[in-house]
Amino acid sequence: xxxxxxxxxxxxxxxxxxxxxxxxxxxxxxxxxxxxxxxxxxxxxxxxxxxxxxxxxxxxxxxxxxxxxxxxxxxxxxxxxxxxxxxxxxxxxxxxxxxxxxxxxxxxxxxxxxxxxxxxxxxxxxxxxxxxxxxxxxxxxxxxxxxxxxxxxxxxxxxxxxxxxxxxxxxxxxxxxxxxxxxxxxxxxxxxxxxxxxxxxxxxxxxxxxxxxxxxxxxxxxxxxxxxxxxxxxxxxxxxxxxxxxxxxxxxxxxxxxxxxxxxxxxxxxxxxxxxxxxxxxxxxxxxxx
Amino acid sequence: xxxxxxxxxxxxxxxxxxxxxxxxxxxxxxxxxxxxxxxxxxxxxxxxxxxxxxxxxxxxxxxxxxxxxxxxxxxxxxxxxxxxxxxxxxxxxxxxxxxxxxxxxxxxxxxxxxxxxxxxxxxxxxxxxxxxxxxxxxxxxxxxxxxxxxxxxxxxxxxxxxxxxxxxxxxxxxxxxxxxxxxxxxxxxxxxxxxxxxxxxxxxxxxxxxxxxxxxxxxxxxxxxxxxxxxxxxxxxxxxxxxxxxxxxxxxxxxxxxxxxxxxxxxxxxxxxxxxxxxxxxxxxxxxxx
DNA sequence: CTTTTTTTTGTAATTTTATTACAGCTAAAC
DNA sequence: GTTTAGCTGTAATAAAATTACAAAAAAAAG
Numbered sequence: 190x191x192x193x194x195x196x197x198x199x200x201x202x203x204x205x206x207x208x209x210x211x212x213x214x215x216x217x218x219x220x221x222x223x224x225x226x227x228x229x230x231x232x233x234x235x236x237x238x239x240x241x242x243x244x245x246x247x248x249x250x251x252x253x254x255x256x257x258x259x260x261x262x263x264x265x266x267x268x269x270x271x272x273x274x275x276x277x278x279x280x281x282x283x284x285x286x287x288x289x290x291x292x293x294x295x296x297x298x299x300x301x302x303x304x305x306x307x308x309x310x311x312x313x314x315x316x317x318x319x320x321x322x323x324x325x326x327x328x329x330x331x332x333x334x335x336x337x338x339x340x341x342x343x344x345x346x347x348x349x350x351x352x353x354x355x356x357x358x359x360x361x362x363x364x365x366x367x368x369x370x371x372x373x374x375x376x377x378x379x380x381x382x383x384x385x386x387x388x389x390x391x392x393x394x395x396x397x398x399x400x401x402x403x404x405x406x407x408x409x410x411x412x413x414x415x416x417x418x419x420x421x422x423x424x425x426x427x428x429x430x431x432x433x434x435x436x437x438x439x440x441x442x443x444x445x446x447x448x449x450x451x452x453x454x455x456x457x458x459x460x461x462x463x464x465x466x467x468x469x470x471x472x473x474x475x476x477x478x479x
Numbered sequence: 480x481x482x483x484x485x486x487x488x489x490x491x492x493x494x495x496x497x498x499x500x501x502x503x504x505x506x507x508x509x510x511x512x513x514x515x516x517x518x519x520x521x522x523x524x525x526x527x528x529x530x531x532x533x534x535x536x537x538x539x540x541x542x543x544x545x546x547x548x549x550x551x552x553x554x555x556x557x558x559x560x561x562x563x564x565x566x567x568x569x570x571x572x573x574x575x576x577x578x579x580x581x582x583x584x585x586x587x588x589x590x591x592x593x594x595x596x597x598x599x600x601x602x603x604x605x606x607x608x609x610x611x612x613x614x615x616x617x618x619x620x621x622x623x624x625x626x627x628x629x630x631x632x633x634x635x636x637x638x639x640x641x642x643x644x645x646x647x648x649x650x651x652x653x654x655x656x657x658x659x660x661x662x663x664x665x666x667x668x669x670x671x672x673x674x675x676x677x678x679x680x681x682x683x684x685x686x687x688x689x690x691x692x693x694x695x696x697x698x699x700x701x702x703x704x705x706x707x708x709x710x711x712x713x714x715x716x717x718x719x720x721x722x723x724x725x726x727x728x729x730x731x732x733x734x735x736x737x738x739x740x741x742x743x744x745x746x747x748x749x750x751x752x753x754x755x756x757x758x759x760x761x762x763x764x765x766x767x768x769x
Numbered sequence: 770c771t772t773t774t775t776t777t778t779g780t781a782a783t784t785t786t787a788t789t790a791c792a793g794c795t796a797a798a799c
Numbered sequence: 800g801t802t803t804a805g806c807t808g809t810a811a812t813a814a815a816a817t818t819a820c821a822a823a824a825a826a827a828a829g
Contacts, residue, residue, distance in 0.1 A: 206805085206806065208807065209806090229786070238807065239787075240807080240808070241808075244807090256515070258549075259514060262553055263553060266553045266556040276733055276737070278737060278741055286599060286730050287591065289733060290587055290588075290590065290591035290594075294584055298580075301580035302555075304576055331629070332623070333626075335622040336619070336622035336721070339619055428729045431626070431725070432583075432725060436580055436583050447568060447570065450568075468670065496777065499777095517814075519815070519816090529817085530778080530816095530818080533817065543816070
């Protein structure tokens with residue numbers, strides 16, 4: 190999360206080991222300085238060794254010290270226009286409207302900045318070359334899978350979407366080489382979905398997951414698209430993660446579309462025109478009135 | 480100023496020497512990538528030597544390459560580095576990722592600012608008092624209706640979602656007083672959906688629509704939530720409007736939740752705990768490995 | 770058109786920075 | 800008191816950035 194590295198740090202402070210806490214304290218003391226300091230300088234100030242600082246960064250989910258500095262630097266930029274807080278009992282309509290939209294916007298912004306373009310690119314390549322594509326999602330991710338079905342269907346690839354446990358297991362077992370199975374989950378811990386992914390992998394499918402890194406589902410993946418947005422799922426059902434998943438799928442679909450090249454656009458035009466008869470034009474609406 | 484490193488770069492482009500211009504062009508092409516790249520990578524991409532990149536950074540007033548990356552990273556945080564344009568053939572992965580996310584963010588921002596809070600508030604009131612709620616969507620709005628089902632189900636109200644034409648007509652005809660029928664459509668012109676809405680109205684249901692104003696569907700509504708986001712549906716299937724619809728439904732669900740008052744939260748806790756057995760905890764994952 | 774001067778660029782060496790591998794230490798569990 | 804797991808630091812290695820210097824290109828002068 191770009192918005193809250195420091196807060197996150199503050200919270201985790203008590204759970205850190207002695208040396209790592211020293212590092213955290215130095216960073217909290219003067220974050221502006223840290224983003225320009227080398228790992229050696231920081232280690233000296235915190236009176237720990239350099240690898241300790243490095244491990245500290247890793248434990249925060251960064252790839253290393255430079256990555257940590259980068260994220261810290263970005264989080265220190267002032268000027269998040271609205272402070273978005275959780276919805277509270279007693280909020281009026283305008284308040285909760287704004288809070289929910291702002292939370293969605295923030296999560297997309299964060300996702301955009303942390304998105305691994307290489308991973309997207311790899312997945313696009315596999316989807317493009319796939320014999321067929323299947324989407325898997327349960328609960329709130331079920332509709333996301335259905336949406337992906339709808340979108341990829343237009344790309345003239347055999348696509349399917351499975352949103353219940355039994356069908357998922359069967360579809361997973363039926364995979365053939367060059368099939369791509371894409372699993373969508375907010376938690377990454379839904380047992381049934383993890384098992385289905387395992388079956389898919391054993392059946393020879395290329396397994397892509399859109400979920401949190403460091404989860405059982407992520408471990409099953411040949412290709413992981415990491416979505417690490419934090420949200421309160423205690424009371425509210427996942428809201429923002431779903432939007433991020435959908436947008437990532439938009440991105441993948443677009444990537445495949447671009448990979449297919451310009452000649453493909455005529456196919457889309459044909460699809461489009463097939464829908465023409467289902468729409469009411471302004472003239473028809475008027476005619477109906479009389 | 481720090482806000483405009485990229486613009487500054489764009490302006491200085493003609494005044495730079497041949498090699499330095501190559502560097503600048505690579506950076507402008509994909510700034511997100513540059514902030515994570517090493518000087519060697521960048522030099523290779525620009526087909527110049529490493530010291531050239533370094534000198535380039537110095538000429539921009541930075542103390543060196545790392546300093547430049549830092550400033551670039553910070554300038555990329557706020558706002559849009561480029562005005563978001565449509566995806567084009569030939570865009571690389573980073574480019575279309577950014578364009579798609581930015582388009583989504585922009586549409587949510589627009590929707591947040593133009594949202595009619597009074598309309599939301601009225602709809603929340605009706606949904607709160609409803610005997611039952613049905614969601615109707617076709618095509619890309621089908622998954623949106625399913626998502627709404629999933630979300631409102633947690634509110635302990637009888638809910639249904641209909642995503643095919645025949646079932647929609649039957650459900651519309653079966654409406655009873657105090658039922659709320661909510662129709663979701665991007666175009667607002669899908670004949671089948673407009674007809675279903677008409678049937679619902681004649682059956683005595685309260686009809687809410689989430690769609691464009693000034694469309695046939697909007698005319699059927701007792702209560703209209705106007706979503707007037709413009710997007711190119713010629714080639715791409717609706718992307719951003721769908722996100723706005725979902726977020727509006729989040730808002731409505733939240734409104735109903737708040738209207739139900741604090742006593743309701745125990746119900747949600749019960750739902751939550753019913754899912755506990757379906758999740759893998761970290762400890763279980765480890766256990767499975769042995 | 771040549772020569773000189775200035776600017777630009779690249780090569781190679783050096784320094785700085787970050788990461789890895791491994792060993793020692795510490796604290797908790799047995 | 801021994802064993803174990805988890806921290807932590809040292810030293811080696813790898814990667815990255817910078818510097819010094821020389822070659823090449825462009826511009827200016829003759």
